[in-house]
Amino acid sequence: MARFGMAIDTKKCVGCMDCVVACKTENNVPEGHNRDWIVTVANGKFPNVNLEIQSQRCNHCDNTPCVACCPTGASHVHEVGAVVLVDHNMCIGCKACLASCPYDARFVHPDGYADKCTFCIHRVEEGKLPACVSVCPTHCMYFGDLDDANSEVSRLIASRKNHPLLPEAGTSPRIFYLI
Template identity: 80%
Template sequence: MARLGMVIDTKKCVGCMDCVVACKTENNVPEGYNKDWIVQETKGAFPTLTTEIRSERCNHCDNPPCVSCCPTGASHVHELGKVVLVTKNECIGCKACVASCPYDARFIHPDGYADKCTFCIHRVEKGLDPACVSVCPTHCMYFGDLDDPNSQVSRLLASRKNHSLMPEVGTQPRIFYLR
């Protein structure tokens, strides 16, 4: 079974937010909410400052606390690519999954269920890339099977320095950022 993940080249990302707009359009994300977003992180001391621009979203962790804490099984790991999803008519809106996510990637949809990035599973099932990946004007986002050593994502991770977000939390995120 594939283990889908994403690799984002922070050297190419310009923070244009096309990925954010594409996600909102493709997934009908309600006004005022975001399933993906842009973070700009600046570190160091002048004049040796470094800035990293990242497109962030649910990390579809290998060890997802949002799935284990769900009392109804609405939050689950989908058989296609081990993508973490929510079945909206099984969700009671208890918000345990929202509190359990160290990335604060989830939110409560105005209709009452927990919602988040789905890696555009409806597109992936048709063999397409997620909307954010397909629209990126700088082609900084890559999507594929992390378990396949010949996939583009695996080769990029093998050849470039990279990091994930908060690895110390132990959730084993599947989105990686190339330095």
């Protein structure tokens, strides 16, 4: 079974938010809510300053506290690509998954269910790339199977210096930021 993940090149990302707009359009994300967003991390003291721009979203972790705590099984690991999804018709809106996510990647949809990034699985199953990846004007985002050593995303992670987000939270996130 494939294990989808992403590599995002922070040397290329300019924080244009095209990925954010594409996601909202593709997935009809309600106003005032975001499935993906831009974080800018500034390190150091002038003149030795380093700026890292990160396009963030659900990390589709290998160790999924959101799936473990869900009392109804609405939050689940999808058979295609081990993507973490929420079945809207099973979610009771208890918000345990929101509280259990160290990335605060989930939110309550106005219709009452927990919502988050799906890696655009409906597009991926049709052989397309996730909307955010496909529109990126600097081509800084790479999507693919982490279990396939020959995939572009695996080769980039193996060859470039990178870091995931909050590895200390112990969730084994599957989005890697190339630095």
